Amino acid sequence: MAAEEASRSSPRFRREPKGRVSRQDKYSVLLPTYNERENLPFIVWLLVKSFSESGFNYEIIIIDDGSPDGTRDVAEQLEKIYGSDRILLRPREKKLGLGTAYIHGMKHATGNYIIIMDADLSHHPKFIPEFIRKQKEGNFDIVSGTRYKGNGGVYGWDLKRKIISRVANFITQILLRPGASDLTGSFRLYRKEVLQKLIGKCISKGYVFQMEMIVRARQLNYTIGEVPISFVDRVYGESKLGGNEIVSFLKGLLTLFATT
Amino acid sequence: MTKLAQWLWALALLGSTWAALTMGALGLELPSSCREVLWPLPAYLLVSAGCYALGTVGYRVATFHDCEDAARELQSQIQEARADLTRRGLRF
Numbered sequence: 107m108a109a110e111e112a113s114r115s116s117p118r119f120r121r122e123p124k125g126r127v128s129r130q131d132k133y134s135v136l137l138p139t140y141n142e143r144e145n146l147p148f149i150v151w152l153l154v155k156s157f158s159e160s161g162f163n164y165e166i167i168i169i170d171d172g173s174p175d176g177t178r179d180v181a182e183q184l185e186k187i188y189g190s191d192r193i194l195l196r197p198r199e200k201k202l203g204l205g206t207a208y209i210h211g212m213k214h215a216t217g218n219y220i221i222i223m224d225a226d227l228s229h230h231p232k233f234i235p236e237f238i239r240k241q242k243e244g245n246f247d248i249v250s251g252t253r254y255k256g257n258g259g260v261y262g263w264d265l266k267r268k269i270i271s272r273v274a275n276f277i278t279q280i281l282l283r284p285g286a287s288d289l290t291g292s293f294r295l296y297r298k299e300v301l302q303k304l305i306g307k308c309i310s311k312g313y314v315f316q317m318e319m320i321v322r323a324r325q326l327n328y329t330i331g332e333v334p335i336s337f338v339d340r341v342y343g344e345s346k347l348g349g350n351e352i353v354s355f356l357k358g359l360l361t362l363f364a365t366t
Numbered sequence: 367m368t369k370l371a372q373w374l375w376a377l378a379l380l381g382s383t384w385a386a387l388t389m390g391a392l393g394l395e396l397p398s399s400c401r402e403v404l405w406p407l408p409a410y411l412l413v414s415a416g417c418y419a420l421g422t423v424g425y426r427v428a429t430f431h432d433c434e435d436a437a438r439e440l441q442s443q444i445q446e447a448r449a450d451l452t453r454r455g456l457r458f
Contacts, residue, residue, distance in 0.1 A: 259436075
């Protein structure tokens with residue numbers, strides 16, 4: 107920690123100049139979508155609202171994986187409304203993994219920071235300015251939203267879901283000691299080059315993918331800041347947590363335990 | 367070293383220390399009261415670790431924040447967004 111402080115205050119090691127130059131920071135929001143026709147207009151509207159109020163420079167990159175419900179049509183309308191410099195459509199033909207969606211989106215990102223979040227309204231864009239402030243405050247490589255700390259929390263979870271979540275989190279903390287409290291959340295801000303490096307190293311899918319990103323980040327000595335977030339479970343569409351998810355989570359957890 | 371290896375090392379270290387002390391392999395003359403505590407120590411530790419886990423998880427489940435306000439705020443913003451986007455010509 108002391109070394110970190112020292113490197114931060116020494117101009118030689120400072121990774122980016124502060125003050126007026128950091129006004130040129132640009133934030134690329136990656137929104138991977140699959141059948142999010144109903145949610146997409148609202149998430150984009152909220153993103154635009156949040157960024158216009160906070161004044162940070164941004165772009166929204168929508169990566170639609172060939173949704174049959176017409177998500178792409180809505181996305182094109184939004185592009186017309188907000189302009190193609192703010193809304194970038196980078197669709198893919200069919201459903202491919204989340205990791206490749208981020209790689210695909212990043213190829214087209216012009217920002218030096220990348221924000222990843224779910225497009226289903228469970229992550230509220232009002233937290234993004236807090237992420238950015240947190241990042242600047244500690245010059246972090248990653249800022250992760252957390253449901254498990256401070257004012258963070260969830261809405262729409264029953265007791266069973268809460269117990270599973272807390273147990274999974276507890277076991278993960280004990281086994282992996284990852285240095286971040288919310289490993290399965292996917293509302294995060296990354297330095298672009300950090301995300302690029304991490305994605306190349308991560309092989310898992312689903313919940314475990316987000317977890318692996320943090321574990322690899324710790325291995326590579328990246329710094330992680332945390333911001334409490336409220337997670338409002340899917341308003342439209344249904345959220346999924348079945349036996350299959352739990353089994354694959356455990357498999358992924360044990361794999362990381364044995365290999366990292 | 368992987369996390370698994372770290373765990374195995376720590377367990378091996380603690381386990382062998384315990385075994386050496388209880389078996390008297392070090393030639394130490396421990397008072398009998400000490401030995402009586404030492405012998406079931408792993409079981410005590412296991413039980414207290416279990417209690418700690420249950421207590422912690424229970425407390426965290428009970429204090430898991432329910433974000434009612436966030437959900438209400440989101441709902442009203444969705445109404446606002448719908449009106450604004452309709453005005454701008456979005457066909458939902």
